[in-house]
Amino acid sequence: MKKIIIDTDPGQDDAVAIMLALASPELEVVGLTIVAGNVPLDLTCRNARMICDLAGKPETKVYPGAKKPLNGPQVTAEHAHGNSGLDGIDVFDPITPLQEKDAIDFLLNTIEEHPPNSITLCPIGPLTNIALAITKQPAIKTRIAEIAMMGGGYFIQGNVTPSAEFNIFADPEAAEIVFRSGVPITMFPLDVTHKVLANKKRIECIKSVNNSASMALANMLSFYGKYNSKKYGEDGAPLHDPTVIAWLIAPSLFSGKACNVEIEVNSYLTRGATVVDWWGVTGRKENATVINEVNADGFFQLLYERLANLS
Ligand code: BDR
Ligand code: CA
Numbered sequence: 001m002k003k004i005i006i007d008t009d010p011g012q013d014d015a016v017a018i019m020l021a022l023a024s025p026e027l028e029v030v031g032l033t034i035v036a037g038n039v040p041l042d043l044t045c046r047n048a049r050m051i052c053d054l055a056g057k058p059e060t061k062v063y064p065g066a067k068k069p070l071n072g073p074q075v076t077a078e079h080a081h082g083n084s085g086l087d088g089i090d091v092f093d094p095i096t097p098l099q100e101k102d103a104i105d106f107l108l109n110t111i112e113e114h115p116p117n118s119i120t121l122c123p124i125g126p127l128t129n130i131a132l133a134i135t136k137q138p139a140i141k142t143r144i145a146e147i148a149m150m151g152g153g154y155f156i157q158g159n160v161t162p163s164a165e166f167n168i169f170a171d172p173e174a175a176e177i178v179f180r181s182g183v184p185i186t187m188f189p190l191d192v193t194h195k196v197l198a199n200k201k202r203i204e205c206i207k208s209v210n211n212s213a214s215m216a217l218a219n220m221l222s223f224y225g226k227y228n229s230k231k232y233g234e235d236g237a238p239l240h241d242p243t244v245i246a247w248l249i250a251p252s253l254f255s256g257k258a259c260n261v262e263i264e265v266n267s268y269l270t271r272g273a274t275v276v277d278w279w280g281v282t283g284r285k286e287n288a289t290v291i292n293e294v295n296a297d298g299f300f301q302l303l304y305e306r307l308a309n310l311s
Pocket of ligand 2: 008009010011013014037038124125241
């Protein structure tokens with residue numbers, strides 16, 4: 001069983017990722033570390049706890065992390081996720097507790113206490129918490145098994161600026177620290193996530209799993225789908241974040257290639273861009289596997305099957 005920490009800013013697509021992980025026997029979710037992103041930190045913490053309740057897993061450990069990016073103004077995404085961050089369902093007061101320990105200390109202690117290369121980090125929000133942990137204790141870099149993260153774009157460049165994807169744009173300095181860390185990275189950019197569309201038929205299949213988790217997800221994705229279909233003209237919302245978790249469970253559904261990826265932090269026009277050397281033209285060292293292909297039907301089949309494991 002692979003031990004993972006999901007670093008997250010829920011978000012409807014984060015909710016799918018968290019539930020898929022909690023429902024999968026191949027993965028042990030050691031904890032959720034929470035970051036400000038789609039909405040401010042108090043709401044992302046509450047949302048993560050609601051998701052654990054809805055999954056029937058209130059024993060999941062949820063740790064509060066960074067309120068603000070390392071540098072620059074805070075960017076949020078209520079335009080996509082609604083004011084609660086989980087629009088599509090009614091907000092409630094969750095029973096899953098918020099741990100007192102800070103996310104950065106939890107990350108550091110957990111990585112130090114486990115054997116080297118036994119903890120996989122799964123950031124699916126801005127990379128602030130991961131960058132803070134690496135900066136505070138650089139020695140942990142050699143103990144992290146890998147980082148599997150959602151963020152960036154190459155052929156599809158950006159979704160919040162013409163050049164930048166939300167998770168990277170929300171904290172480019174943090175992303176730069178992570179991509180220069182030397183930890184093995186597998187990156188799930190917009191190029192692959194826009195091939196995993198939650199259309200009406202697939203949302204109906206999620207609903208027909210017929211438990212509290214699947215009903216809540218179907219309602220969230222109906223809301224999320226409206227915004228996305230209007231913006232992109234695609235048949236349903238891209239399920240960005242769960243690609244990371246699906247890959248950990250069923251890597252054969254995906255393919256990509258090893259590339260050099262650098263983060264643009266300075267430019268007025270392209271701040272937050274992921275500069276992916278897809279064709280290997282720079283001679284810069286490969287630092288990430290960039291995923292660009294997915295078997296979408298296989299992905300959804302996996303999701304329906306796993307959601308049925310939740311109560
Ligand atoms: C990413 O940004 C957030 O809005 C989503 O949750 C996802 O992590 C997609 O750009
Ligand atoms: Ca997210």
